[in-house]
Amino acid sequence: MVQCYSAQLDASFAALSDATRRGVLEQLGRSDASISELADRFHMTLTGMKKHVGVLEQAGLVTTEKVGRVRTCKLGARGLEEEAAWIEGRRQIWNTRFDALDHVVEALKRKEAIDGRTSE
Amino acid sequence: MGERVSDGRTAVDRRSERELVVTRIFNGPVRLVYDAWTKADLFQLWWAPKSSGVPMLACEMDVRTGGGYRVVFGKDADNSMAFYGKYLEVVPFSRLVWTNEEGDEGQITTVTFEAKGDQTLLVLQELYPSKEALDEAFIGMEDVMPEQFRQLDDVLDGLSARV
Numbered sequence: 001m002v003q004c005y006s007a008q009l010d011a012s013f014a015a016l017s018d019a020t021r022r023g024v025l026e027q028l029g030r031s032d033a034s035i036s037e038l039a040d041r042f043h044m045t046l047t048g049m050k051k052h053v054g055v056l057e058q059a060g061l062v063t064t065e066k067v068g069r070v071r072t073c074k075l076g077a078r079g080l081e082e083e084a085a086w087i088e089g090r091r092q093i094w095n096t097r098f099d100a101l102d103h104v105v106e107a108l109k110r111k112e113a114i115d116g117r118t119s120e
Numbered sequence: 121m122g123e124r125v126s127d128g129r130t131a132v133d134r135r136s137e138r139e140l141v142v143t144r145i146f147n148g149p150v151r152l153v154y155d156a157w158t159k160a161d162l163f164q165l166w167w168a169p170k171s172s173g174v175p176m177l178a179c180e181m182d183v184r185t186g187g188g189y190r191v192v193f194g195k196d197a198d199n200s201m202a203f204y205g206k207y208l209e210v211v212p213f214s215r216l217v218w219t220n221e222e223g224d225e226g227q228i229t230t231v232t233f234e235a236k237g238d239q240t241l242l243v244l245q246e247l248y249p250s251k252e253a254l255d256e257a258f259i260g261m262e263d264v265m266p267e268q269f270r271q272l273d274d275v276l277d278g279l280s281a282r283v
Contacts, residue, residue, distance in 0.1 A: 017256060086255075087125045091132040094142045094244070098130055100166035104156045105148035112152070 015059035020044070021052050025061060025075065032074040035064075137251035142244040150233045153240040154213045157231065158183040168193055185210045189218065225253035 015021055020042055027033060027041065039049035053073055056062035063076045124133045133141040146153045156162045160179045168176045177200055178192040187207050194200025205219035205226065214233055220226035227246045234241040248254040 013256075019252075022255075084125065087132050087134055090140065090142075091125050091130055094132065094144070095130040097166060097168075098144045098146075098242075101153075101156055102146060104162055104166050105146050105152050108152040108155065108162075109148050 011055075011059040012061070015055050015061055018052070018055075021056055024049075024052060024056065024073075028062065028073055028075045032072055034070045034072050036070075038073065134254075135245075138248045138254055140246045140248075140254060142246075144242050145236065146240045146242060147238075148240060149238060150213050150235045150240045153242060154233050157216060167191070183207060183210055183216070225249045227253070227257065 016025075023042060024038055027038065033041075035049050035053055036046060038044075038053070039046050042049065044052075053062060053064060057064060057076075060076045062073050064071050064073045066072075124131060126132070129144060131143045133143075135141050156166065158181065160181045163181065164176050164179045167179075168174060174193050174195065176191060177194050177197070178190065180191075181187075181189045183189075185207055187210070188204065189207070190202060190204040192200050192202045201222075203220065203222050205221040207216065207218045208228070209215060209217035216229075216231045218229050220229060225248065227248045230245045230247070232243045234243070246254075246257075248257065
């Protein structure tokens with residue numbers, strides 16, 4: 001189970017760790033594009049761009065559809081919400097940490113109240 | 121950019137390509153909240169919550185301007201990860217600034233404490249040297265916070281299902 005989650009995350013992080021692939025996501029955020037259009041824009045060979053798109057597709061960030069001889073790429077659901085999900089992930093990390101800090105502050109307040117009473 | 125997510129308690133803002141700001145109000149006076157950030161025995165209780173499953177093995181903090189800190193997480197000495205850096209600025213009960221030097225592109229963390237009646241408004245800012253460093257800051261926390269990462273994946277799955 002954990003491995004399955006990790007594999008998905010690894011795929012996402014690997015996909016996002018490359019500047020070209022992040023550029024492709026930004027580009028597709030503006031409009032759908034064919035692989036050859038993307039290759040042109042990023043000054044790459046068709047084969048090179050196919051590889052990048054393959055990695056993004058594997059991670060669920062991009063979907064592709066072949067109509068006739070043209071393969072059109074568009075953002076996958078993950079790509080659309082990538083930034084929002086990224087921030088939500090950070091928020092959850094801090095929220096868990098700060099919930100624990102809440103407990104510590106409550107305990108310190110209780111301790112102060114008890115110490116205050118005993119010293120009176 | 122400039123995106124904000126909040127559940128009413130903990131708010132996270134991506135203020136710029138290199139900057140993340142986390143805000144939270146704590147139900148206690150500044151002096152207690154500040155203690156929890158600056159006394160090692162208290163800091164250990166919350167920085168790595170029990171639910172993360174990865175205990176804090178060591179925590180040393182020399183909280184003064186120019187002083188250092190070192191926090192070690194792990195299941196045992198052979199499977200551990202150290203986080204360290206130094207305090208650039210320490211203003212008691214008001215402001216802490218420290219470096220994160222375990223990686224090549226470590227962020228500068230600034231925490232401010234502000235009294236709001238009996239409560240404390242805490243603002244934590246992380247400033248990364250580059251957009252890439254902030255984008256990739258997640259990587260490596262996976263081992264420290266497995267549970268939160270599972271939650272993140274649930275969020276991603278939820279978003280995928282909704283679209």
